[in-house]
Amino acid sequence: MKAIQVQRAGGPEVLELTDLPKPSPGPGQVLVRVEAAGLNFADILYVAGEYLVRTRYPTVPGMEFAGVIEALGEGVDGLQPGARVAALGGSGAFAEYAVVPARSVLPLPPQMSAAEAAAFPVSYFTAYFALRTQARAQPGEWVLIQAAAGALGTASIQIAKQMGLRVIALASSEEKLALCRRLGADVTLLNTQDNLVEAVRNATEGKGVDILMEVVGGAGFAQSLKMLAYRGRLLVIGSASREMAQMYPVGLMKGNQSVIGVWLTPFLSDPAEMQAAVAFLMPLVASGQIRPVVGERFKLEEAAEAFRFVLSRKNTGKVILEP
Secondary structure, eight states: OEEEEEOSSOSGGGEEEEEOOOOOOOTTEEEEEEEEEEEOHHHHHHHHTOSSSOOOSSBOOOSEEEEEEEEEOTTOOSOOTTOEEEEEOSSOOSBSEEEEEGGGEEEOOTTOOHHHHHTSHHHHHHHHIIIIIISOOOTTOEEEETTTTBHHHHHHHHHHHHTTOEEEEEESSHHHHHHHHHHTOSEEEETTSTTHHHHHHHHTTTSOEEEEEEOOOGGGHHHHHHTEEEEEEEEEOOOTTOSOOOOOTTHHHHTTOEEEEOOHHHHHTOHHHHHHHHHHHHHHHHHTSSOOOEEEEEEGGGHHHHHHHHHTTOOOBEEEEEO
16 A cells, blocks of 8 residues: 655655555454544644654654544444545554554544544544633633644634634634634734734733743743733644744742643543533534634645645645545
């Protein structure tokens, strides 16, 4: 089968199109013919050896994908060959076939395309766990979403509105802000504008935001803290700047504020948390109340170009690779 394999840490230049043996599912696993794979910034960090888990080379990257079940491993019940599914496998999605644990797949509603399904798992589950589980968001609260036109940002706007939150969306262009407004953002601001902290406070009647989804890190982290309301919660979900952030922890005391980490992977091993997330998300997907935003599409052999496109910060929604 065709696959993108990585032999060493690096950037787009280390992605190699190669032929690998078609995998077979082991006990508790399913073999899926991949129709579309989502490209996340976390995949770029994984290839570079900078992700939260150690990258073991050689590896086939790709955390999420959608496709059709081709074979079942021993002991798998409740799934059938031919079923369309989305999956979170951790790695292995940038290939024509992938093997994942049966517990990692989600059946798809018939109206959902493969590209939309591949854009769903990482972003929407992360948004749900960030807002509901970690931030304990309450209806009427203000949430600020950085990089709001990206994959996680567009998912977060939709999830936040379904939770009854008021949304401030930050993005780098008027075109991206227009997309955020179409998705339901209440306030949209260019992230490059002067006096951004003042603009956020003005939008919230001087109070600041109750929740801030921080994905940039680096020098802007201190500015994010200044946007928080009393008892505000700053959610650390990424660091696209790939720079160290500095903070003065005692400064949180005055406003009884919190800085909270969010990482999807541990939630995937928590059956109760996953059951709650699926119960919230899947009816919204089936009814069309939330719908993944699909961005640029690339062929599998164009993986390096896709990586460069994401690194350019030009993308909106989820960038997709198609075998």
